[in-house]
Every structure is written in structure tokens, then in C-alpha cells.
Amino acid sequence: MAKEEAPARDKDTAGSPARRASDRGRYGRLNRERVLASALELVDREGLSALSMRRLGAELGVEAMALYRYASSKDALLDGLVEALYLELEERLGAEPEALAGDPSDWRAELRRIARATYDVCLAHPQAVPLLATRMLAVPLAQRPNAVLRNHERLLALLRAAGFDETRASGIFRAFTAWLLGYVSVELQPMVDNPDEPDPAFRLGLHRLSPQELPTLRETAPSLAERGGPEGLADGLDALLDRFTRP
Amino acid sequence: MAKEEAPARDKDTAGSPARRASDRGRYGRLNRERVLASALELVDREGLSALSMRRLGAELGVEAMALYRYASSKDALLDGLVEALYLELEERLGAEPEALAGDPSDWRAELRRIARATYDVCLAHPQAVPLLATRMLAVPLAQRPNAVLRNHERLLALLRAAGFDETRASGIFRAFTAWLLGYVSVELQPMVDNPDEPDPAFRLGLHRLSPQELPTLRETAPSLAERGGPEGLADGLDALLDRFTRP
DNA sequence: TCTGTATGTATACATCGTAAATGTACGCTC
DNA sequence: GAGCGTACATTTACGATGTATACATACAGA
Numbered sequence: 001m002a003k004e005e006a007p008a009r010d011k012d013t014a015g016s017p018a019r020r021a022s023d024r025g026r027y028g029r030l031n032r033e034r035v036l037a038s039a040l041e042l043v044d045r046e047g048l049s050a051l052s053m054r055r056l057g058a059e060l061g062v063e064a065m066a067l068y069r070y071a072s073s074k075d076a077l078l079d080g081l082v083e084a085l086y087l088e089l090e091e092r093l094g095a096e097p098e099a100l101a102g103d104p105s106d107w108r109a110e111l112r113r114i115a116r117a118t119y120d121v122c123l124a125h126p127q128a129v130p131l132l133a134t135r136m137l138a139v140p141l142a143q144r145p146n147a148v149l150r151n152h153e154r155l156l157a158l159l160r161a162a163g164f165d166e167t168r169a170s171g172i173f174r175a176f177t178a179w180l181l182g183y184v185s186v187e188l189q190p191m192v193d194n195p196d197e198p199d200p201a202f203r204l205g206l207h208r209l210s211p212q213e214l215p216t217l218r219e220t221a222p223s224l225a226e227r228g229g230p231e232g233l234a235d236g237l238d239a240l241l242d243r244f245t246r247p
Numbered sequence: 248m249a250k251e252e253a254p255a256r257d258k259d260t261a262g263s264p265a266r267r268a269s270d271r272g273r274y275g276r277l278n279r280e281r282v283l284a285s286a287l288e289l290v291d292r293e294g295l296s297a298l299s300m301r302r303l304g305a306e307l308g309v310e311a312m313a314l315y316r317y318a319s320s321k322d323a324l325l326d327g328l329v330e331a332l333y334l335e336l337e338e339r340l341g342a343e344p345e346a347l348a349g350d351p352s353d354w355r356a357e358l359r360r361i362a363r364a365t366y367d368v369c370l371a372h373p374q375a376v377p378l379l380a381t382r383m384l385a386v387p388l389a390q391r392p393n394a395v396l397r398n399h400e401r402l403l404a405l406l407r408a409a410g411f412d413e414t415r416a417s418g419i420f421r422a423f424t425a426w427l428l429g430y431v432s433v434e435l436q437p438m439v440d441n442p443d444e445p446d447p448a449f450r451l452g453l454h455r456l457s458p459q460e461l462p463t464l465r466e467t468a469p470s471l472a473e474r475g476g477p478e479g480l481a482d483g484l485d486a487l488l489d490r491f492t493r494p
Numbered sequence: 495t496c497t498g499t500a501t502g503t504a505t506a507c508a509t510c511g512t513a514a515a516t517g518t519a520c521g522c523t524c
Numbered sequence: 525g526a527g528c529g530t531a532c533a534t535t536t537a538c539g540a541t542g543t544a545t546a547c548a549t550a551c552a553g554a
Binding site for chain 3: 052053054064065068073074
């Protein structure tokens with residue numbers, strides 16, 4: 001039914017179609033990278049709930065079923081989004097793992113750097129953050145996307161190189177992950193009721209909160225809605241590292 | 248308010264149907280509490296993805312549409328589950344807020360107690376934990392379920408009573424929430440590939456991990472799969488409180 | 495006994511994920 | 525070039541889901 005705008009305008013114009021590489025008569029337009037990039041962009045733009053196979057297909061000028069060549073199910077597609085986030089993280093961190101190249105005594109700085117880069121990626125894709133706390137953690141370790149596993153490897157290698165034994169390294173790893181994911185989850189959600197409202201109290205919808213039963217929450221809410229920013233992340237991380245690396 | 252189950256056992260016992268309280272000719276079988284309890288039980292038993300309106304209806308011996316009297320949409324139902332979790336938390340914490348009754352100097356112990364109780368609730372309903380990191384945080388502050396708001400109020404009142412100003416209290420509140428949610432999210436997910444496998448390495452699916460590219464992860468995985476338990480939670484919390492309450 | 499309201503059912507529709515069969519255009523060999 | 529195999533995309537179809545709407549029923553109070 002040719003919902004296309006570009007293609008095969010005239011099947012036999014003779015003089016005809018002058019194909020560009022990206023336009024070879026509906027053939028080979030897709031690849032996994034494009035699919036995931038488009039999915040992430042859609043999620044960024046309209047939220048996770050807007051992501052359906054049909055919708056993503058339309059976004060790419062393709063039927064929904066075509067996507068199954070590049071992600072074997074919708075769950076796999078979501079895992080792919082997680083992968084995309086971690087690929088973006090790797091890019092920001094630089095290709096080669098610093099852990100192996102750098103000075104082992106800088107492991108704290110390196111952890112901070114990784115945490116900060118993760119924060120930045122999440123800040124760029126706030127709507128996708130829930131995927132980390134749910135999809136990613138729900139998938140058994142060994143089945144997580146490769147980019148995720150590489151990230152795990154990087155962290156663990158860093159810690160082992162710094163001299164921590166397995167048990168120690170695991171503890172630090174878990175604390176790092178918990179704090180990082182918790183922090184971005186709490187920080188990067190709206191909390192705002194009506195974003196277009198100029199008055200902060202109304203923007204937060206505070207008029208819904210009973211002053212009798214929730215007095216403290218009501219008066220603290222505006223301050224609560226502020227962000228700790230990357231500094232808050234780094235502060236907490238330092239505190240946790242102090243504790244979890246104690247003898 | 249008469250959402251009771253006690254009443255009107257046998258309108259006219261005559262010979263006939265011997266109605267039990269739970270069986271009055273399909274009328275008045277439901278109430279919000281029962282719906283939410285049943286939903287939570289279903290999630291506990293078969294996971295979040297098993298929760299559909301039809302399925303939950305069947306569980307209660309009722310058509311799907313009947314549920315809409317008690318939750319105006321599926322999203323509202325999920326929010327109801329969050330509420331149910333927080334009600335359970337309140338039960339464990341005791342009815343009256345300790346913050347107002349207790350000694351303000353015990354605020355750290357009280358925070359630990361709340362964290363521990365939350366951990367216990369999550370441990371009892373691991374399949375529902377993702378709801379906290381997603382649904383709960385995604386809902387604008389003022390629209391969160393009442394039990395959640397009461398929990399926020401309790402925490403903030405506790406901190407204000409301990410002498411922290413709004414800004415300070417907010418910072419501690421956010422750190423507390425982030426750590427707590429991150430910790431239970433990381434801790435209470437399976438990580439296991441094939442639960443029935445006796446050998447730990449196979450149970451984790453480690454054979455899928457390339458020894459060349461992921462050596463450290465491979466050797467650390469068994470230790471990673473262990474839990475930090477409530478002690479780990481308390482340790483990290485203490486560390487964060489030290490940091491976020493510094494002058 | 496009658497009537498209004500609270501409660502649950504019946505029916506219907508749009509949308510979703512996805513299995514299976516079908517077409518279509520390219521790269522290859524001849 | 526002609527023809528073929530295969531990678532790619534479409535078509536069609538099915539069952540499940542959330543939910544709007546209209547209806548039926550059972551109880552409570554007059």
C-alpha cells in the first residue's frame with residue numbers, strides 16, 4: 001500500500017529513480033543500530049509508553065514485523081535500549097578501559113568518573129532510566145547485554161587491581177551500583193505536577209496536600225524538588241566508599 | 248464504612264442455599280482492600296507480568312470490568328499496589344509516628360528502623376519492588392498514594408525535629424530514599440540464570456561469559472550473587488548520614 | 495412493595511505483541 | 525545479460541490486553 005514518500009515513485013519510469021544509498025527501494029534500510037537509536041529517540045521524545053513495535057516501525061518507515069530481524073521480541077528491544085545507554089556510556093568514558101591502563105591508586109577517582117558519566121547519560125535520557133532499575137537488574141547476570149557486562153568487568157577489574165579481594169570488591173560493586181541507580185532514579189524523575197504553572201507551589205501541586213496531616217512535607221516540598229546534582233552523587237559515593245573499604 | 252465482610256449472612260435461610268458471608272449471590276464481594284490484596288498476592292506468586300485486569304478478576308471470581316469500581320485504571324491499580332506496600336510498612340512500624348513521640352536525638356536509630364522495615368517489606372514482595380523504583384517515583388509528589396505521603400511526612404518530620412533545616416532535611420531525605428531504593432532493587436533481583444541447577448557456576452550461567460573479555464566478572468560472579476543483607480543496608484545508610492549531616 | 499443506588503456483567507473496540515505465509519529486490523553465478 | 529538463492533520487508537491473522545458504554549441485578553430505605 002505504499003505508505004512511502006520516497007520510494008519507487010514510478011516503478012518503470014525508464015529514466016527513473018536515482019537511488020541514494022539510504023533509499024534503495026525499501027531494501028536494507030534498517031539495521032540494529034538504527035532501530036535502537038530510533039527507539040531511544042522515541043522514548044526520549046514521548047516516553048516509554050509510546051514505544052510500541054508498530055509505532056517504532058512507523059517512525060522508521062517500515063512495518064512492525066520488520067523490526068523482528070533486529071530484536072527478537074519487545075523485551076529484547078528494551079534490553080537493546082539498555083545496551084544503547086551503556087554504549088553511550090562507553091563512548092563518554094573512552095574506548096579503552098582506564099582501569100587496566102591507569103594508575104591503580106586512582107581507583108576512587110576512576111569510580112567517580114564512571115559514576116559521573118553514567119549520571120550524564122541518564123540525564124540525557126531521563127525517560128529511559130526506569131529501564132535500568134527494572135529491565136537491567138531483572139535480567140540474570142549472564143544474560144545482560146554485552147555493553148553492560150563490559151561495564152561490570154571494568155568496575156570489578158578496577159577494584160581488584162586496587163587490591164580488594166573478591167568479597168570486598170563485590171561489596172563495593174554492589175554499593176556503587178545501588179547508590180548510582182538509586183540516585184539517578186530519585187533525581188531524574190519529574191516530581192512536578194503541572195510543569196507549565198509559574199508558581200512553584202502550584203507547579204508541585206501542593207494544594208493537594210493536607211496541611212493538617214502533611215505539614216512538614218508541604219513546607220519542605222519545594223526544597224525537596226531541587227536536585228542534588230552530580231555533586232550530591234559524588235559526595236554520597238565517597239561516603240559509601242569510605243565505609244565499604246574500611247579494614 | 249461498611250466495606251465489611253461480616254453482614255447479612257442468610258437473608259432467608261429457608262431450606263436453601265446456605266450462603267456464606269463470602270458468597271452472597273455475587274453482590275458486594277469486592278472492596279478495594281480485597282482487590283489490592285489479591286493483586287499483590289498474584290504478583291508475589293507469578294510476577295508483575297501476570298497481573299492483568301482479566302486475570303485478577305478471575306482470581307476474585309469476577310469479571311474484569313468489576314475492578315474498575317475500585318481502581319479507575321490499571322495504572323491506578325499499580326499505584327494501589329505501591330500503597331499496599333506502604334500500608335504494610337506502616338503496620339510494621341507501628342501506628343503512631345515515633346518521630347513525634349520519641350526522643351529527637353534517636354533520629355538515626357529511627358531512620359535505621361524505617362530502612363530495615365522497608366527492606367523487610369520488599370523482601371516479602373520482591374516481585375513488586377520494581378514498582379517502587381518506577382511507578383512510585385514517576386508519579387508527581389503530590390499525587391502519590393496517601394500512605395507514601397505519610398511516609399514522606401514521617402521522615403521529614405523526624406529530620407526537622409532533629410534540628411535540620413529544610414535544605415538539609417531534603418538532602419538527607421533524598422539520599423536516604425536513593426540508597427534504600429537502590430539497595431533493595433539491586434539486592435532483591437534474582438541474578439540467577441537457571442535456579443534449579445545445583446552447581447553455582449552453572450546456576451549463574453557463567454559458561455556464557457567469555458573468559459577472555461570478562462575474566463574478572465567471571466571469577467567474581469559467585470561472590471557478586473551474594474547478598475549484603477540488612478547489615479549492608481544499615482552500613483551504607485550510616486555512611487551516607489555521616490556525610491550528609493556534616494556541618 | 496416500590497424505587498433508587500450500589501454493584502457486577504455483557505458487549506464491543508482499538509491496540510498490542512507476534513507467528514506464519516508471502517512477496518520483493520539485491521548479490522551471485524553462469 | 526538470465527536465473528537463482530537469500531536477506532529483507534510486508535501481509536495477514538490471532539489472541540490478549542485496557543477500557544468505554546450499556547445493561548442487569550441485588551440490596552436499602554421509603
